[in-house]
Amino acid sequence: xxxxxxLNNQNKFFQKIKDLDFILLFSILLLGIIxxxxxxxxxxxxxxxxxxxxxxxxxxxxxxxxxxxxxNIKFWFSLSYIFYFIVILMLIWTINFxxxxxxxxxxxxxxxxxxxxxxxxxxxIILCLAKYFHRKRLENVNSFYSVxxxxxxxxxxxxxxxxxxxxxxSILISISGIIVLWFAGFNxxxxxxxxxxxxxxxxxxxxxxxxxxxxxxxxxxNPDRDPLGAGYQIIQSKIAVGSGGLFGKGFxxxxxxxxxxxxxxxxxxxxxxxxxEFGFVGSVFLLLLYAVIIYRVIKIGTISxxxxxxxxxYSFGASLFVYIVINMxxxxxxxxxxxxxxxxxxxxxxxxxxxMIGFGIVMSAKIHSTQSIA
Amino acid sequence: MISxxxxxxxxxxxxxxxxxxxxxxxxxxxxIVSRLFFLQVKENKKYLTLSDKNRIREWKLPPVRGNFEDYxxxxxxxxxxxxxxxxxxxxxxNFRYTINRIKNILQLxxxxxxxxxxxxxxxKSWETLIVASNLTWxxxxxxxxxxxxxxxxxxxxxISRNYPYKEYYTHVLGYVSQANEQDILLNENIKEKxxxxxxxGKTGLEKTFENDLIGSNSIERYEVNAYGRRISQxxxxxxxxxxxxxxxxxTEVQKLANELLTDKAGSxxxxxxxxxxxxxxxxxxxxxxxQFVFGISQDNWQLIRNNPMKPxxxxxxxxxxxxxxxxxxxxxxxxxxxxxxxxxxxxxCKGHKNPLELYxxxxxxxxxxxxxxxxxxEAMKQSCDSYFYEVARRLGVDKLSETAKKFGLGENVFGNxxxxxxxxxxxxxxWKKNALGRNWLLGETIITGIGQGYIQTTPIQLCLMTAQxxxxxxxxxxxxxxxxxxxxxxKFMPLVNHTNNIKIVQDAMxxxxxxxxxxSYRSRIDDKKYQFAGKTGTAQVKRITxxxxxxxxxxxxxxxxxxxxxxxxxxxxYKNPRYAVSILVEHGGSGSSVAAPLAKKLFKKIxxxxxxxxxxxxxxxxxx
Numbered sequence: 001x002x003x004x005x006x007l008n009n010q011n012k013f014f015q016k017i018k019d020l021d022f023i024l025l026f027s028i029l030l031l032g033i034i035x036x037x038x039x040x041x042x043x044x045x046x047x048x049x050x051x052x053x054x055x056x057x058x059x060x061x062x063x064x065x066x067x068x069x070x071x072n073i074k075f076w077f078s079l080s081y082i083f084y085f086i087v088i089l090m091l092i093w094t095i096n097f098x099x100x101x102x103x104x105x106x107x108x109x110x111x112x113x114x115x116x117x118x119x120x121x122x123x124x125i126i127l128c129l130a131k132y133f134h135r136k137r138l139e140n141v142n143s144f145y146s147v148x149x150x151x152x153x154x155x156x157x158x159x160x161x162x163x164x165x166x167x168x169x170s171i172l173i174s175i176s177g178i179i180v181l182w183f184a185g186f187n188x189x190x191x192x193x194x195x196x197x198x199x200x201x202x203x204x205x206x207x208x209x210x211x212x213x214x215x216x217x218x219x220x221x222n223p224d225r226d227p228l229g230a231g232y233q234i235i236q237s238k239i240a241v242g243s244g245g246l247f248g249k250g251f252x253x254x255x256x257x258x259x260x261x262x263x264x265x266x267x268x269x270x271x272x273x274x275x276x277e278f279g280f281v282g283s284v285f286l287l288l289l290y291a292v293i294i295y296r297v298i299k300i301g302t303i304s305x306x307x308x309x310x311x312x313x314y315s316f317g318a319s320l321f322v323y324i325v326i327n328m329x330x331x332x333x334x335x336x337x338x339x340x341x342x343x344x345x346x347x348x349x350x351x352x353x354x355x356m357i358g359f360g361i362v363m364s365a366k367i368h369s370t371q372s373i374a
Numbered sequence: 375m376i377s378x379x380x381x382x383x384x385x386x387x388x389x390x391x392x393x394x395x396x397x398x399x400x401x402x403x404x405x406i407v408s409r410l411f412f413l414q415v416k417e418n419k420k421y422l423t424l425s426d427k428n429r430i431r432e433w434k435l436p437p438v439r440g441n442f443e444d445y446x447x448x449x450x451x452x453x454x455x456x457x458x459x460x461x462x463x464x465x466x467x468n469f470r471y472t473i474n475r476i477k478n479i480l481q482l483x484x485x486x487x488x489x490x491x492x493x494x495x496x497x498k499s500w501e502t503l504i505v506a507s508n509l510t511w512x513x514x515x516x517x518x519x520x521x522x523x524x525x526x527x528x529x530x531x532x533i534s535r536n537y538p539y540k541e542y543y544t545h546v547l548g549y550v551s552q553a554n555e556q557d558i559l560l561n562e563n564i565k566e567k568x569x570x571x572x573x574x575g576k577t578g579l580e581k582t583f584e585n586d587l588i589g590s591n592s593i594e595r596y597e598v599n600a601y602g603r604r605i606s607q608x609x610x611x612x613x614x615x616x617x618x619x620x621x622x623x624x625t626e627v628q629k630l631a632n633e634l635l636t637d638k639a640g641s642x643x644x645x646x647x648x649x650x651x652x653x654x655x656x657x658x659x660x661x662x663x664x665q666f667v668f669g670i671s672q673d674n675w676q677l678i679r680n681n682p683m684k685p686x687x688x689x690x691x692x693x694x695x696x697x698x699x700x701x702x703x704x705x706x707x708x709x710x711x712x713x714x715x716x717x718x719x720x721x722x723c724k725g726h727k728n729p730l731e732l733y734x735x736x737x738x739x740x741x742x743x744x745x746x747x748x749x750x751x752e753a754m755k756q757s758c759d760s761y762f763y764e765v766a767r768r769l770g771v772d773k774l775s776e777t778a779k780k781f782g783l784g785e786n787v788f789g790n791x792x793x794x795x796x797x798x799x800x801x802x803x804x805w806k807k808n809a810l811g812r813n814w815l816l817g818e819t820i821i822t823g824i825g826q827g828y829i830q831t832t833p834i835q836l837c838l839m840t841a842q843x844x845x846x847x848x849x850x851x852x853x854x855x856x857x858x859x860x861x862x863x864x865k866f867m868p869l870v871n872h873t874n875n876i877k878i879v880q881d882a883m884x885x886x887x888x889x890x891x892x893x894s895y896r897s898r899i900d901d902k903k904y905q906f907a908g909k910t911g912t913a914q915v916k917r918i919t920x921x922x923x924x925x926x927x928x929x930x931x932x933x934x935x936x937x938x939x940x941x942x943x944x945x946x947x948y949k950n951p952r953y954a955v956s957i958l959v960e961h962g963g964s965g966s967s968v969a970a971p972l973a974k975k976l977f978k979k980i981x982x983x984x985x986x987x988x989x990x991x992x993x994x995x996x997x998x
Binding site for chain 1: 380381384387388389391395396405406407409410413414415418420421422424425428429598599600605
């Protein structure tokens with residue numbers, strides 16, 4: 001069905017370029033430029049490893065996003081389960097043969113690239129569940145069978161990621177999944193009861209946490225407990241953001257990062273550095289840029305004819321929002337520290353790859369918005 | 375498969391939920407923005423300070439200590455550039471290796487090496503460890519040549535205390551040494567300015583004027599990274615050197631005092647009888663205070679500590695001695711003032727064989743054969759004890775003590791200037807009752823008349839006493855520091871009722887030095903310019919027994935500890951007195967043979983220097 005003849009393809013290609021969502025595209029490109037600038041600053045105002053690597057990844061993945069977008073949304077629909085299982089297999093592979101770094105196995109060596117399958121799962125779980133619910137009748141959504149199936153779809157990757165162990169990513173994966181469930185029309189009472197259940201079982205869960213995770217929770221509740229140890233990251237991060245002021249210290253002038261007070265400044269704490277150098281105004285601008293991107297993603301959802309595309313766009317937009325909020329809340333001291341990158345901004349190929357694939361599918365939905373899926 | 379209507383239902387449901395979520399998103403976004411606002415705008419100041427605290431670190435450098443100058447502006451305690459080797463353990467990658475390299479380069483002994491390791495354990499890893507505090511130029515350049523191999527080691531040129539005149543001024547200035555915990559606890563100023571290697575005054579004026587001398591720290595402000603490594607210097611705030619303190623002492627005279635007392639234990643004090651300026655004040659033996667600046671070695675310390683001549687005691691100020699016959703001018707003056715005697719009053723001295731006997735005690739004159747009939751002038755000249763026994767008996771101890779106190783005995787001379795200055799003791803009946811709870815005995819009055827018994831004086835007190843006799847009986851306040859403090863109101867207040875009485879005493883002292891049979895006749899100077907008048911004293915250290923009297927040993931035959939102290943007080947030039955001198959030689963023997971000859975050499979110098987001192991003063995005023 002998706003194999004067209006060559007001539008037809010040629011015409012369609014230009015049509016597809018015309019149908020791209022340019023607001024979204026330019027927003028992503030702008031975000032990419034900002035992230036490159038910030039990366040340049042983390043390298044101490046020089047073009048070093050991180051900047052170069054980030055630039056090449058950004059270029060490659062932007063291209064990939066465009067390629068993804070040119071494929072018909074139906075193509076992605078048909079491959080959703082397969083992708084999901086591939087990533088599940090990768091996760092299993094990671095647990096057995098992954099690269100061990102700082103006590104957890106998160107990375108998979110694919111010879112030409114090291115990849116973090118758990119990051120990819122953030123996208124493919126949405127894709128998989130979107131396909132699952134696309135075929136469900138509304139009245140069957142809350143049936144016992146579908147609740148069980150969708151729970152398995154979520155719990156399988158989640159538990160595989162927890163084993164690594166990587167609590168932060170596994171929470172993000174489950175949140176992405178839950179978002180899809182919610183959009184799909186799961187009864188509110190499920191959310192309510194499961195929320196109640198998790199709150200009640202919280203003390204029980206905490207007793208199962210690893211010591212360093214417990215420490216993170218305790219540190220979040222009182223960072224001054226151990227200002228040079230567990231509380232160091234969050235205290236320094238708050239100092240960096242707070243000292244930025246209204247207009248920031250200026251590009252390349254962030255003393256907190258320049259003098260290496262900031263931990264993980266390339267990845268999870270990249271927003272801290274940006275906020276220190278560009279201040280409140282810059283931070284709000286960045287937030288607005290993200291808001292525009294999310295708005296466009298949702299907008300594309302609303303114009304999509306197919307339920308699958310719409311569910312995917314809404315869920316992806318909401319997931320993006322959650323990633324951003326969790327990352328920012330973390331660096332601003334509103335949440336305990338969990339490893340969660342800021343989409344596009346943070347250094348890290350897998351996260352960017354996953355996000356770009358997501359954007360690609362959204363673009364594909366835009367280009368093929370009139371496409372209905374049986 | 376899916377009916378059209380179902381699809382519509384599903385789309386409705388999803389859109390409805392999308393709006394709910396969108397609303398939630400807006401609220402959460404608002405929350406994030408307000409958090410940003412709170413941190414970056416509202417709390418900005420707080421975090422800015424914290425950020426600066428993170429990145430800016432200050433290093434205090436040791437302050438440069440103020441100088442001491444003598445009267446003529448010569449530097450008597452200054453600073454020199456010491457070559458030092460500093461090391462911050464934290465910044466050294468391989469401490470073991472580095473310290474062993476240094477050990478080899480400097481050829482440190484095992485003992486010194488262990489000391490450094492011990493010191494390292496005592497300090498925090500980011501504090502400066504002073505590996506060597508005073509390197510020779512040779513070793514310093516060796517270190518500099520090997521710096522490539524000594525990561526984190528810093529050769530430093532540091533300013534350190536230097537006493538160019540070595541032992542000359544030790545007892546006046548005291549010395550400085552490494553500040554210890556007690557110094558820091560007792561002095562807020564030291565606490566505030568403390569850095570590793572800070573030297574503070576331990577004794578003498580160095581300690582007294584610590585707060586003036588210490589100066590203020592230079593401050594280096596650096597930007598540091600999270601690991602404490604210095605990135606760039608932001609500011610250098612130069613500290614002020616401590617105040618310069620000017621003394622009244624003349625180094626030339628001080629030097630002579632040192633030379634005169636070489637190999638002797640004793641003290642020489644010289645004072646201007648009008649201004650109260652102390653021209654020289656020396657206690658012998660002395661020691662080189664430079665040894666203490668970088669910490670004295672145990673061997674040298676034991677040498678100083680165990681010296682039987684007690685170099686650590688400042689004899690001029692803290693030595694309590696019986697004044698012996700040097701008290702006689704005061705006894706005579708007191709008797710004259712109280713009209714107990716007049717110049718005609720005579721006593722018959724019969725010598726050893728016929729001692730004065732009172733209430734079962736015998737009182738001997740020093741002269742075996744006796745002096746015969748003595749009047750005041752003759753008794754003073756020949757220092758006849760019998761005469762003064764009788765005068766004291768008639769005078770009574772209370773009247774004597776009143777006069778003695780007026781002339782500065784029994785009370786410390788410099789007030790709070792030195793914490794080791796002694797008060798001496800001028801006994802009275804009241805004093806004995808209070809202090810010992812017993813009644814005064816007449817016999818005690820009698821021996822007080824020749825400066826024995828309870829009475830105790832310090833050399834500087836004797837000098838002040840002599841100065842006030844020399845200036846015609848006017849009160850003066852001895853000064854060691856030239857400052858702008860106004861003279862006390864009662865300066866030059868007359869201490870005697872009849873000036874003539876002073877003249878009589880002065881004349882008697884003149885005869886003692888310049889007339890035949892005078893006890894210090896051999897030490898006289900006939901030249902009117904240098905002529906001086908004085909009184910010898912020989913203070914017994916132990917009671918002379920009958921056996922001793924029979925043996926009548928020479929000084930050299932008596933054990934050192936039991937020999938008499940030799941004293942001499944004098945003023946000159948006689949025609950126009952300007953300076954008073956007190957000389958004490960511990961266990962030196964008799965005042966006339968040991969102490970008085972020193973005065974002869976001293977007065978030559980003092981009076982020669984007087985001209986220069988006067989010119990210096992007038993010139994100083996002209997310059998203004």
